[in-house]
Amino acid sequence: MKTSKCYICDSEIIKEIETDEHIILNACGGRLKSKKIMCAKCNTEYGSEMDAELASQLNFYSNALNVKRHRGKAQAIKGELSATGEKYHLQSDGKPVISKPVVKEEVEGEKLK
Ligand SMILES: [Zn+2]
Numbered sequence: 727m728k729t730s731k732c733y734i735c736d737s738e739i740i741k742e743i744e745t746d747e748h749i750i751l752n753a754c755g756g757r758l759k760s761k762k763i764m765c766a767k768c769n770t771e772y773g774s775e776m777d778a779e780l781a782s783q784l785n786f787y788s789n790a791l792n793v794k795r796h797r798g799k800a801q802a803i804k805g806e807l808s809a810t811g812e813k814y815h816l817q818s819d820g821k822p823v824i825s826k827p828v829v830k831e832e833v834e835g836e837k838l839k
Contacts (some may be wrong), residue, residue: 730762734772737765745769753781753800755793792820 730739737743745766750756764772781788789800800818804825807814813825832839 732763732765732768734764734768737767739765743767751777751781751784752796753777753793754784754788755791755795757796786816789816789818790820792818 731737732739739762743765744761745764746759746761747763747769748756749758749760749763785800786803787793789803793800802815802817805814805816805822806812812828814822815825816822
């Protein structure tokens with residue numbers, strides 16, 4: 727059987743160093759994987775550096791689109807409405823939640839709203 731070579735370090739990918747590599751980042755919803763792209767060492771290095779950075783930069787879109795992942799959840803994104811100053815979180819399920827709900831009291835005649 728013909729073996730593949732790691733496209734980063736050119737090592738022959740034998741059983742001992744093969745690893746599942748997502749074609750598109752799982753953090754961005756990628757599900758398709760291959761064991762014939764890169765070796766385990768390069769996958770670990772690139773996963774903790776380039777993939778992590780790319781996932782971090784695309785986190786807003788992953789949250790907004792409620793992207794499903796194989797493992798873990800996206801971190802909530804903190805934001806602030808410039809018009810009101812209200813702080814909110816965009817959760818991993820895509821729902822915006824006010825960080826600190828504000829309670830306002832209004833007096834209308836004898837009624838308190
Ligand atoms: Zn490699």
